[in-house]
Amino acid sequence: MRGRLRAAALELYAERGYDRTTTAEVAALAGVTERTYFRHFPDKREVVFDGEAALQASMTAAVAGAPELSLLGVLRHAFSSLASHGEDERDAQAHQHRVITATPELRERAAAKTVHLTEAVTDALERRGTPRHLGSLAAACGIEVLSRARREWLDGSSRSFAALLSDAFDDLDLLVRGGAQDALPPAQGVEQPLHRH
Amino acid sequence: MRGRLRAAALELYAERGYDRTTTAEVAALAGVTERTYFRHFPDKREVVFDGEAALQASMTAAVAGAPELSLLGVLRHAFSSLASHGEDERDAQAHQHRVITATPELRERAAAKTVHLTEAVTDALERRGTPRHLGSLAAACGIEVLSRARREWLDGSSRSFAALLSDAFDDLDLLVRGGAQDALPPAQGVEQPLHRH
DNA sequence: GTCTATACTGAGATAGAC
DNA sequence: GTCTATCTCAGTATAGAC
Known part of the structure; x- marks a missing residue:
């Protein structure tokens, strides 16, 4: 039932727009009442985010089960x-992503989910002994990093999600290792491996 | 007027709770109609976030005006x-922060604001030549980093905001420079300057 | 400033699974 | 019988249209 409601909502939100769709219409399309x-x-x-709790669960589990590495390595x-x-999966997720980015209310909810996910990962790291x-x-x-890789993946990149993720993590390493100098003009003799794409 | 409404809202949201307060009550306490x-x-x-646009403006201006440094240095x-x-300011902001954290709806809005601020900073960096x-x-x-420093500051730390901010940036440097090893057990001979407080 | 649509809530009734 | 899912009905408050 949740799946039916979710499909109905995504369909109506996409074709008619979120604020021109009533909850009663979503319910009707799924064959139930508004209540x-x-x-x-x-x-x-x-509705649009149904199932994301599972993602968070597998993510914290993966953090808990990772071998001993540097913090970012974990x-x-x-x-x-x-x-x-x-x-x-990419097509379905891209559709969801389009609906979300087109709707301020859904973007707001997505931002809250991201904060929640970040806190969950922080907790998972704390359970491994990492101070908060x-x-x-x-x-x-x-x-x-994950968001950026996902954005590029959904955007239709020809590369695999794993490759995009790895690149994004490499950029993060660059960031603090001192490689990422500010631009204009090119800094003191340091080569700038900034543009990869 | 915006200030009066904001003060009224913060007072009622704090003492009665956000969802037990109607917008009509907020308006009445400020001496105006709901309309x-x-x-x-x-x-x-x-209402609770009135004035944060100014903060974002001064932040992007500060990014634009910073000297040439490493990316995080900027x-x-x-x-x-x-x-x-x-x-x-700290007392007022701490009160606002307490109201926000106590209310899911307001936490959600705060998360959206943070995302928006992050995008504004990204744009400001891009105008300096930093690839997106x-x-x-x-x-x-x-x-x-800024959020963490602010959290500690509002939490009643005896140290200055500037000092807390500097420490947080130092931790971020540590993160990728390789200093931040995972815990349990202490890694191969590397000293772990993890706990400062 | 007035009016209305609609998101959301609560209580109670019904129906089916077990 | 209990438990769970659904519907019906009657509201209130937000937000937007006029």
Whole structure:
């Protein structure tokens, strides 16, 4: 039922727009009443994100199970182990992503989800012994790396998600290792491996 | 008027709770009608964040005006130049922060604001010549550093905001420079300057 | 400033699974 | 019988249209 409601919502939000769609219409398309919709989802936005709790669970599990590495190494390892997406999944996720980016209310909810995910990763790192004041920074960096890779992947990159993720982590390493100088003009003799694409 | 509405909202949201407060009550306490409230703010949440656009503007201006440094150096310099807060401001901001953290709806809006701020910083970096795929990572890291410092500051730390901010940036440097090893057990001979507090 | 659509909530009734 | 899912009905408050 949740799946039916989610499919109905994505369809209507996409073709008619989020704010020109009522919850009653979503429910009707799924074959239930509005009240039933609200038994399954707390509000009009949450349908679109159904199933993301599972993603968060597997992510924290991957962090917990990663071998001993540097802090960012743990995240790189954990996120890479989840990067086995197929092309069919990509189409569905790209559709979801289009609906979300087209709708301020859904973007807001997505931002909240990202914060929540970051806190979950911070907690998972803490359980491995990483102090919070470092873990929160690592988690925020790691999640942004993941977001960027996902953005590029959904954008239609010809490269695999795993490759995009690895590149993004490499850029993060660059960032603090001192390689990423500011531009204009090219800094003091240091080569700038900034542009890869 | 916006200030009166904001003060009224923060007072009622704090003492009675956000969802037990109606916009009509907020308006009444500020001495206007509900309609007038919605002339100044687009929804029930936005009052709490009145004035944050100015913060974003001064932040992007500081990024634009920072000297040539490493990527994170630019953000460190820019954010530090804004770190002149007094104790009176701290009390007011701590009160706002308490109301926000107590209310899911307001936390969600805050998350959206953070995303927006991060994008603004990314844009400001791009105008300096930083390619987006690096700038977005740097901005996300920098904003998280800023958030952590602010959190500690509002939490009642005896140290100055500038000092907390500097420490947080130092931790970020540690993160990728290889200093931040995972814990349990202590890694191969490398000293671990993890715990400072 | 008035009016209305609609997101959301609560209580109670019904129906089917077990 | 209990438990769970759904529907019906009656509201309130936000937000937007006029």
